[in-house]
Amino acid sequence: MKRRTFIASAIGAIGGISACAWSGNDRLHSGAALAFGTTISISVVHDDADLAQRAIADGLMAAQAVDRLMSIYNPASQVYLLNRDGMVLRPDARLLEVLKQAAQLSQMSDGAFDVTVQPLWRLYSESAARGGLPSVAERRRAQALVGWRQLEIDDAIIRFRRPDMALTLNGLAQGYAADQALAAIQAHGIRHALLDTGEFVARGRKSRRHPWILGVRDPRDAGALAATLYAQGCSVATSGDYECTFTPDYRHHHIFDPTAGDSPDELASVTVLAPNALLADGLSTAFMVMGWDRASALAAKLPAIDLMSIDKQGREKRSAGFPSDV
Structure with missing residues (x-):
C-alpha cells in the first residue's frame, strides 16, 4: 500500500522476542503482524515479558482494525x-x-x-x-x-456531493494506525516503544544509553540512507516519488497535485517530524505537492513540525529544527 521508507535499525527481531539489557529486568520485546499489504511491527521495553506481549498484541490489533476499516480494497471496509x-x-x-x-x-x-x-x-x-x-x-x-x-x-x-468520486486514505491511514497502536500499548503502562506501520512513532528510549534510531532512505538508492536520526518522543513519516511509479523517470507517480491533475515535479521525497503520526503522514504528502518553499513556510507556522526534503536532483534541505545526522 505505502512507503517502507525507513530502516528501523533498533526494532529487533521481527515477529519474536529479543532481549536487550537496560536496567534491572527491563528487556526489549518485539512483535509483528500483517496490515496495509506489508509487515507492521512494535517493539517495547519493559520488565514484564507477559505484559509486554499483551501490549504488543493489542497494539497490532488496533492497527489492523484501522486497515480493515479504511482499506480501498477490502469489500467490508x-x-x-x-x-x-x-x-x-x-x-x-x-x-x-x-x-x-x-x-x-x-x-x-x-x-x-x-x-x-x-x-x-x-x-x-x-x-x-x-x-x-x-x-x-x-x-x-x-x-x-x-x-x-x-x-x-x-x-x-x-x-x-458528485457522482463517480472516490477517495483514498493512503496518505493518512497508516499514520492513524500508528497512533491507535500507541494508545493501545500505553494503556498497559508502556513508556518506551517504537512502532512501525509504514509510518513511525518513537516514545522513550531503546535503552538507558541508546535512543531509537531511524534511517531515511535515499530516494534513488533503496540500499542507501540519506539521513540517520535519533527518534525521541516524535512521529516520523516520509513520502517519496519512488514507491509507486508510472514512468521510469519518476515523473509520474502515486502522489498527485489536484490542481495539475498530475504528479508534482520538484521533490523526490519529504520526511516530516510531528507530534503524532496522523499529522506526520498527511503533511508529508501535502509537502510533496507544495514543494520546499511553500512547505517550509507552512511548517514554520505549525507547532513542533519539521521537515527534510530531497529534490529530483538529489539536493537536500532541512528546516531549522530538523535533527542533524547521528
Whole structure:
C-alpha cells in the first residue's frame, strides 16, 4: 500500500522476542503482524515479558482494525463502501476523526492535500497497465472528480456531493494506525516503544544509553540512507516519488497535485517530524505537492513540525529544527 521508507535499525527481531539489557529486568520485546499489504511491527521495553506481549498484541490489533476499516480494497471496509455507493451511513468514529483531520489538512495546505484524488490514481494505473499515460482529455475528466469540498462529513453520513468520486486514505491511514497502536500499548503502562506501520512513532528510549534510531532512505538508492536520526518522543513519516511509479523517470507517480491533475515535479521525497503520526503522514504528502518553499513556510507556522526534503536532483534541505545526522 505505502512507503517502507525507513530502516528501523533498533526494532529487533521481527515477529519474536529479543532481549536487550537496560536496567534491572527491563528487556526489549518485539512483535509483528500483517496490515496495509506489508509487515507492521512494535517493539517495547519493559520488565514484564507477559505484559509486554499483551501490549504488543493489542497494539497490532488496533492497527489492523484501522486497515480493515479504511482499506480501498477490502469489500467490508467503510471506505470501500463509500467509494462503491457514494455514501456510508453511521460511519465509524475513527473514520470520522480521520476525515475531519483530512479536511483540516486540505484547508491549511490550500488543497495540496486531498483525499479525493483516487480517480487520478485509478486513471494513471489503468493507463500504465496499457503501457502509456492518459490523454489530456482523460486527465481532465478524472480531475473534475477531485475536490475535497465535495465530500460531506457528518456524524450520521459521509457522502460525495458528485457522482463517480472516490477517495483514498493512503496518505493518512497508516499514520492513524500508528497512533491507535500507541494508545493501545500505553494503556498497559508502556513508556518506551517504537512502532512501525509504514509510518513511525518513537516514545522513550531503546535503552538507558541508546535512543531509537531511524534511517531515511535515499530516494534513488533503496540500499542507501540519506539521513540517520535519533527518534525521541516524535512521529516520523516520509513520502517519496519512488514507491509507486508510472514512468521510469519518476515523473509520474502515486502522489498527485489536484490542481495539475498530475504528479508534482520538484521533490523526490519529504520526511516530516510531528507530534503524532496522523499529522506526520498527511503533511508529508501535502509537502510533496507544495514543494520546499511553500512547505517550509507552512511548517514554520505549525507547532513542533519539521521537515527534510530531497529534490529530483538529489539536493537536500532541512528546516531549522530538523535533527542533524547521528
